[in-house]
Amino acid sequence: MNGNRHPLCQSVFHNNLTSEQYTKLWISLINQIERSKETVAVH
Numbered sequence: 397m398n399g400n401r402h403p404l405c406q407s408v409f410h411n412n413l414t415s416e417q418y419t420k421l422w423i424s425l426i427n428q429i430e431r432s433k434e435t436v437a438v439h
Contacts, residue, residue, distance in 0.1 A: 413421070
């Protein structure tokens with residue numbers, strides 16, 4: 397690997413997250429997945 401990272405791909409696990417922050421990240425991820433499913437279903 398050349399060391400370049402895609403701006404959408406980043407690790408959030410190296411930031412010493414609290415359990416609340418970690419939960420909010422999971423909720424955000426699940427919401428993004430659900431929205432993308434809705435977009436696909438509409439088309």
